[in-house]
Amino acid sequence: MNDNTSLHTVLIVDDNPTNLEVLSETLTGAGFEVAVAVDGETALEQVSYQKPELILLDIMMPGIDGFETCRRLKSVPETKDIPVIFTTALSDTEKKVEGLALGAVDYITKPFYREEVLARVRIHLKLYNLTNTLTKQNELLQAEIQYRQAAEAALRQLNEELEERVEERTKELTTTLQQLQQAQVHLVQSEKMSSLGQLVAGIAHEINNPVNFIYGNLRPASEYVNDLLNLVDLCQQHWSNVPSEIKQFSEQIDLSFLKEDLPKVLASMQMGADRICQIVTSLRNFSRLDEAEVKTVDLHEGINSTLLILQHRLKSRQGSTGIQVTKDYGVLPEVECYPGPLNQVFMNLLSNAIDALEERDQQRQQAEDGDPQSEITIRTELVHADQVKISISDNGSGIPESIRTRIFDPFFTTKPVGKGTGLGLSISHQIIVEKHAGKIWCYSSPEGGTEFQIQLPVHQPQKAIASSK
Ligand SMILES: Nc1ncnc2c1ncn2[C@@H]1O[C@H](COP(=O)(O)OP(=O)(O)O)[C@@H](O)[C@H]1O
Ligand SMILES: [Mg+2]
Structure with a gap:
């Protein structure tokens, strides 16, 4: 007896009490749980409320025979997977093939040999269990695959969303940075312009007044100088009556050079003043507030x-x-x-x-002609x-x-x-x-x-x- 078999329920279907007894004893003795039915209809009814893990099915029975019972079992989703082993006295190969074609997994010929019955029952239960385990594992794997596929899709979606958001955010940040830089430039510009402009305008204004004194007085000054020079000319026409002291002083100051140079000095002062006025106008023009x-x-x-x-x-x-x-x-x-x-x-x-x-x-190292x-x-x-x-x-x-x-x-x-x-x-x-x-x-x-x-x-x-x- 071993643990593998102890929990398995085997349904034996046979109209012959002796067969039932022999099989039942053999299986129970080997640790199987056994249920029995004496015809096909009873067997189908029994299977509907307690599902065995293997069915030993006699072919020749009163009422519906084993083949029909098997056909019905295979047509119902709940019972179609239960392995069916036919028990038969027939040695007719055609019948065996028909049974297998109906979906039976094996057949055992009567009279029964204890060891053969046990060996076949065990091997088919094992196969049945292995198939079940495989099916279950397959289902689990399918579920796992589906789960992973879903997770992968979700991940992909998330990744795409993330990329989109990063891109959006980067765009926003770039725009903000540009706006910030523009604002900064504006600020620097207006700050620079207003302080520079005020400074330049202030200087221009301050210079403007004194320059106007000079500029405004240059014309009368040169007129006065002209008058004085004319006066000197007049004196020189009467040079013989002029006291020697004056003559001496006129030599001392080089009167003839002075007379020649003074208008030039005045003209150059006029030019300088003109230029200052021009610059002041330019400064005011430039700094326009x-x-x-x-x-x-x-x-x-x-x-x-x-x-x-x-x-x-x-x-x-x-x-x-x-x-x-x-x-x-x-x-x-x-x-x-x-x-x-x-x-x-x-x-x-x-x-x-x-x-x-x-x-x-x-x-350039040094200026060259070319x-x-x-x-x-x-x-x-x-x-x-x-x-x-x-x-x-x-x-x-x-x-x-x-x-x-x-x-x-x-x-x-x-x-x-x-x-x-x-x-x-x-x-x-x-x-x-x-x-x-x-x-x-x-x-x-x-x-x-x-x-x-x-x-x-x-x-x-x-x-x-x-x-x-
Ligand atoms: N006429 C020019 N010839 C050569 N490079 C120039 C000229 N004008 C501008 N640049 C280049 O453009 C740069 C930016 O000019 P600008 O914004 O006025 O800043 P900055 O004069 O303070 O460097 C300069 O540093 C220079 O490299
Ligand atoms: Mg520049």
């Missing part, structure tokens, strides 16, 4: 003022031959714009051009009826292609710390594109230098225009 308003102005005036302020950087100095500025001005109508910020753009572009030319000069003269060319023209174009170009060494897309980025600079802020072009871009609904382009090549082009509408879209006059 009226930037909140759109005004109608002559753009050439703004460019000229900016050039005047930059004059000291254009002149020849030791180690450089200076920069030649060519103005190729077209006929422009007055343009509606914010003059202060626009001058700031001219200043940024011209400073960059000067920086580039100076840098190129420094890179070196091209450093040049800045400013061109203006009316394109269409309502657009003006301003081009500022230099013949410096250009902007390398690798950085050309970045020059308008806030804080992008190739200049040493302390020299460049990297804000000039980004501010200029903002002023032209956002403030004036204009356009700005950069063309550059190592041979041809760099050209910045600005296009501005003659009339601003918003109509808040006040005359500058």
Whole structure:
């Protein structure tokens, strides 16, 4: 007796009591649990409320025979898997084959041999159990596969969602960063403009008054001097009557040279005062604190003022031959714009051009005859009826292609710390594109230098225009 068999229920179906007894005893003796039925119908009924694990089925029985019983068992889903072994006295091969074709797993011939019965019953129970286990494991595996597939799909979905969210978030962050940088540029720009503008306007105002004293008095002063010189002339006509003391003093002060030089001194003072007045006007022009308003102005005036302020950087100095500025001005109508910020753009572009030319000069070991003269060319023209174009170009060494897309980025600079802020072009871009609904382009090549082009509408879209006059 072993544990494997102790729990199994075997149903024996036979109309012969002796057969029933022999089989029953054999199986019970081997530790099987045994149920019996004496015909096919009873067997079917019994199976419906207690399912055995194996059926030993006699073929020749009164009522429905073994084959029919087997057919019915196999036609019901609940019982179709129960292994059926036919017990038969027949040695007729055809019948055995018919039984097997009906779904029986084996047959045992009568008279029974105890050991054969047990061996066949055991082997089929084992097969049946193994099949069951396999089926169950298969089901479990199927479930596991389905579970994993579902988990994988969920994971994939989650991953996709995550990627989407990361992408969205990155986009948001990039936009925020750009807005932040723009805001920072705005802030720096307005801060710089207002403090610089106030400073320049303050100085211009302070200088303006004393210069006006000088400038205003120069004309009467030269008239007085003329009168005095005429007086001296008159005295000299009567030189013989003049006391020797006066003659002596006139020699001492070299009167004839003084008479010749004094008008020149006055003329040069006049020139100096003129120039100071010009500079003061330029400073005021440049710093225009009226930037909140759109005004109608002559753009050439703004460019000229900016050039005047930059004059000291254009002149020849030791180690450089200076920069030649060519103005190729077209006929422009007055343009509606914010003059202060626009001058700031001219200043940024011209400073960059000067920086580039100076840098190129420094890179040259020493000036040679064949070196091209450093040049800045400013061109203006009316394109269409309502657009003006301003081009500022230099013949410096250009902007390398690798950085050309970045020059308008806030804080992008190739200049040493302390020299460049990297804000000039980004501010200029903002002023032209956002403030004036204009356009700005950069063309550059190592041979041809760099050209910045600005296009501005003659009339601003918003109509808040006040005359500058
Ligand atoms: N005319 C030019 N020639 C060569 N490089 C230029 C010129 N204008 C601008 N650049 C390049 O663009 C960069 C950004 O210019 P900008 O925004 O004015 O900042 P910054 O002048 O403070 O460096 C400069 O550092 C320089 O590399
Ligand atoms: Mg700059």
